[in-house]
Amino acid sequence: MFNDTEIKILSNSDNTTILKTEYADVQPFSKTYTFENGFSILTTMRAFCDKESIINETGYVLINNDKYKAIDIKTWDTYKEAFLYKCKK
Numbered sequence: 001m002f003n004d005t006e007i008k009i010l011s012n013s014d015n016t017t018i019l020k021t022e023y024a025d026v027q028p029f030s031k032t033y034t035f036e037n038g039f040s041i042l043t044t045m046r047a048f049c050d051k052e053s054i055i056n057e058t059g060y061v062l063i064n065n066d067k068y069k070a071i072d073i074k075t076w077d078t079y080k081e082a083f084l085y086k087c088k089k
Contacts, residue, residue, distance in 0.1 A: 001025040001048045001079060008062040009055055013069075013087070015062060024049045024082075026063060031083060033071055043071055045084040051075065055082050 003023040011017040029046040045068060049055055061068050061084065068084035 003048075003050070005047075005063060007047060007049075007055075009053075010060040010062060010067075013060050013067070015060075015067065018062070019059075020054055022049060022053055022055075024053070029083065033083075041071065041085050043083040043085050045086070047082045047084060049080045049082060051077075051079055053080050055080065060087070 002025045005024055005026040007022055007024050008018045009020045009022065011019050025048040027046055029043065031043045032040050034040045055061060055070055057070050057073055059070055067087040069087055070082045071085050072083040074081045
């Protein structure tokens with residue numbers, strides 16, 4: 001992993017409180033999630049983070065002034081993989 005992208009983990013969606021700044025390997029990625037009611041969203045990025053990262057599915061992250069919602073997080077032996085949906089401004 002190349003942890004070369006700064007990500008700011010936010011406490012809420014309004015960008016007012018940054019809980020922590022971390023570095024992750026952020027890559028373009030495309031995956032559609034469909035929910036029970038038929039609603040679908042497309043994740044456009046994924047971030048490979050340290051296993052100790054505080055990123056979670058209830059939070060938001062800021063990457064290069066773009067806000068993303070963590071939709072799904074997979075925890076592996078040595079890292080976390082977070083699938084990110086880009087929020088509208």
